[in-house]
Amino acid sequence: MKSERMTAGRPRASSRGTIEDAAAELFLEQSYGGTTIDEITQRAGVSRATFFNYFSSKSDLLWIDADHAIERLEECLGAGAPLLEAVATVAAEVGPERVPLAVTQADAMGTREELVASGLVRVARVTALIRTAMAAESGGDRRALSVNVRANAVAGAIVAAWGAWIVGGVGRRGLRDYLSDALALV
DSSP: OOOOOOOOSOOHHHHHHHHHHHHHHHHHHHOSTTOOHHHHHHHHTOOHHHHHHHOSSGGGGGOHHHHHHHHHHHHHHHTTOOHHHHHHHHHHHOOGGGOOHHHHTHHHHTOHHHHHHHHHHHHHHHHHHHHHHHHHHHTOOTTSHHHHHHHHHHHHHHHHHHHHHHHTGGGOOOHHHHHHHHHTTO
16 A cells, blocks of 8 residues: 655645634734734644745735736636626635625725725736736737727726725625726726
8 A cells, every 4th residue: 555645734725724814813902014924824734835825925915806906807808808807707716705895994904005006016916917908909019009008098987987886885785886887897
């Protein structure tokens, strides 16, 4: 009989979730700026190496769900889905329980400035995905002014819809509804 090698420690998904939970607790207790990666890893009971297996920086912890949605958008577009269909599909997958705590509790966590700084990278990534999809759908050049203007308008509508969804509170509608309303304006 072949013996199986047992590995010590938490399963990968458990470690990631534990890091996320530890960071959220610490950000609420002592603010984002007042929390170090070492404190997060200590609270989570993982090593720095484990932290960096999941996150490239502390600010990535603020964008877990948004980053996942961007990855899903990229997957949908890569599979050939039309742009607006891909956006609607991803929005439908985002449940109301996924409202980012770092945004809704930005004042308590002290995350407002970091959200703006690290959010710009995400907006740029979404805009690039949209620009590429629009150029592919229209047969145009992704560097053309018309494609860039339309891509930025759609990205702006997505960001505005996401923001309205977050501040919608307990009575918020689904993200897909906010996106539909915002995209109708561009």
